[in-house]
Amino acid sequence: MSWLARGIVVAVLGSLVGCAPGLEDATEEEPRFAAWELWLEVPERPVAAWQVEVSVHDATVVGIEGGETDGFHDPPLYDPAALVEERLALAAFSTTAVLDTGAHRIATLHLRQTGEPRFGLALVAAASADGERVEAHVHLEETPDEP
């Protein structure tokens, strides 16, 4: 069989799967639940207090989990009324523990989404144990599905 014929067969088989009836409906309309991890990168001075603002589009926040670091395991502070709005402020502090230099998962957002959500993200404040504002950076990652 020529390479051209093989190529045509491969392309047809691939498109058959992609165009199977009901498949598009399943991917575009079926909601799914996903967890998105909020990470704080602390480059220099350890952080004892942080506040982040998140906007979520094309998804609904249905739950919020705390962080992975001692002293920050409780869910962050937030206004439950903001869960039904697009903009959500999250914050936490500890007078007995700090987030050392490095990356920390500080919260996990559980979303109900029907497609790919879009986010807005801003670090409102981060402070060291003595209350001084310090540098830090935030980012979001989707929690990988378990095998």
Added chain:
Amino acid sequence: MPHLDPLQLELARTGEATPSEQAHLEECAACQARLGGLEALAASLIAAPAGIPTEVDARIELQIHRHFRRRRWRPVAIPAAVLALAAAAALFVAPTSRPVVEALEPAVRTASAGVDVHADGKLDILDAFALARRVEDDDARPAWDQDGDGAVDDADVELLARAAVEAWR
């Protein structure tokens, strides 16, 4: 007693309301209506289906089975099946490394003198954090008494922290 706030309503929904909150809820039609809305929202979320539909699973399995049964196509069957699986997987597996995240301009909340414990003109979690440290050091000012009970304590820290994350209404 004032109307229950959203957190108290959520605790009531999950059966964790205090006796006084429960008593208020039994008498207040407005709070009952808000609780009803919350219960409806929770029910709709719990009822939502998730995961890959079984019919889609079966369709993919059937497609693979058909590929491998055609012996005369064996030279291309394996790469075709791999490509087909990859195409199907791409439809179901969300990207995990590059979410669409845009920089957000944070909402700045101006702090009045009674809450600006961090003394920077803004109301955020640093005010609650500063007040917590002052309370621990027994060095809090009377002006920071958020609930007006004559003492500056953990309850005032909590009120200030809630104010810092309160949704715009």
